[in-house]
Amino acid sequence: MSISLSTAASLYDRVRRVIPPIEWPAFSDDIDAILALKRERNAVILAHNYQTPEIFHCVADIVGDSLALARKAMTVDAQVIVLAGVHFMAETAKLLNPGKTVLIPDLGAGCSLADSITAADVRLMRQRYPGVPVVTYVNTSAAVKAESDICCTSGNALAIVESLGTPRVIMLPDEYLARNIATQTKVEIIAWKGHCEVHERFTPADIRELREAHPGVTVLAHPECPPEVVAEADFAGSTAAMSDYVGRHKPARVVLMTECSMSDNVAIEHPEVDFVRPCNLCPHMKRITLANIRAALEENRHVVTIDPDVADRARRAVERMLAV
Numbered sequence: 001m002s003i004s005l006s007t008a009a010s011l012y013d014r015v016r017r018v019i020p021p022i023e024w025p026a027f028s029d030d031i032d033a034i035l036a037l038k039r040e041r042n043a044v045i046l047a048h049n050y051q052t053p054e055i056f057h058c059v060a061d062i063v064g065d066s067l068a069l070a071r072k073a074m075t076v077d078a079q080v081i082v083l084a085g086v087h088f089m090a091e092t093a094k095l096l097n098p099g100k101t102v103l104i105p106d107l108g109a110g111c112s113l114a115d116s117i118t119a120a121d122v123r124l125m126r127q128r129y130p131g132v133p134v135v136t137y138v139n140t141s142a143a144v145k146a147e148s149d150i151c152c153t154s155g156n157a158l159a160i161v162e163s164l165g166t167p168r169v170i171m172l173p174d175e176y177l178a179r180n181i182a183t184q185t186k187v188e189i190i191a192w193k194g195h196c197e198v199h200e201r202f203t204p205a206d207i208r209e210l211r212e213a214h215p216g217v218t219v220l221a222h223p224e225c226p227p228e229v230v231a232e233a234d235f236a237g238s239t240a241a242m243s244d245y246v247g248r249h250k251p252a253r254v255v256l257m258t259e260c261s262m263s264d265n266v267a268i269e270h271p272e273v274d275f276v277r278p279c280n281l282c283p284h285m286k287r288i289t290l291a292n293i294r295a296a297l298e299e300n301r302h303v304v305t306i307d308p309d310v311a312d313r314a315r316r317a318v319e320r321m322l323a324v
């Protein structure tokens with residue numbers, strides 16, 4: 001089955017500001033096929049904010065940051081979920097939808113933060129700090145979540161830390177997120193040494209250069225950036241919070257200190273705002289393409305599985321977060 005010409009035209013209308021006409025024919029065939037496959041297989045596509053615009057705006061059913069995807073994954077009425085994002089996100093979707101088939105189009109779509117820590121590391125932290133609760137960022141494997149008391153995202157980390165009512169918490173694995181949250185709370189935060197390879201590359205000097213080159217620019221930073229970068233920014237927040245900020249404040253010119261595709265996706269929603277785009281790509285997010293989403297649906301690959309005992313314990317940590 002193929003989508004009608006008018007649907008294809010309206011899809012291109014949506015992305016024409018960020019995809020040149022010459023590139024569109026390279027996408028339209030896969031988009032047609034994916035839209036048809038979704039109907040045939042009763043499938044939905046969940047896409048993270050860092051996915052490219054032809055995925056985010058043309059084939060995704062649910063879009064957002066990690067928290068939004070985790071929440072909305074629980075409400076989908078479909079047999080198959082394709083996660084256009086990285087592996088830990090697909091695992092989280094599977095945790096919350098154990099009866100559904102969850103597919104990740106490329107098994108190599110990992111994450112430097114998720115890879116920075118193992119379940120054994122978490123057990124060692126517990127031995128070192130007995131009785132201190134463990135808050136784990138969702139950018140971790142199911143095995144690491146299973147060793148944790150509760151999960152958090154960059155959007156809710158402060159609320160989660162303060163919900164525990166303890167003077168100290170262990171917050172894993174993002175050192176910069178932990179240090180950024182520590183500036184906002186009296187709770188003592190014990191951090192790990194994990195970093196996001198995309199956000200750790202931004203520097204305060206980058207921001208100063210941007211302000212010089214683009215006077216009056218509003219700078220928004222993701223809390224996975226080093227604290228010195230966050231301190232130089234006008235606002236820090238999760239991808240959802242940055243997107244909300246642009247919608248509410250409508251700055252004349254803005255720069256998002258985060259992954260490149262995020263600016264493209266938000267720019268489409270706000271044509272009146274001028275986006276300056278310093279580009280730090282996430283190589284893991286960019287492994288997901290229309291071609292491998294299509295192949296995932298055609299060939300039912302790669303099915304995400306989690307050991308049942310690990311899944312039960314990891315699910316509890318995610319559900320505790322969702323209840324806060």
Ligand code: SF4
Nearest residue numbers: 111112196197198282
């Ligand atoms: S942007 Fe950073 S945190 Fe997100 S998937 Fe890529 S490496 Fe991991």
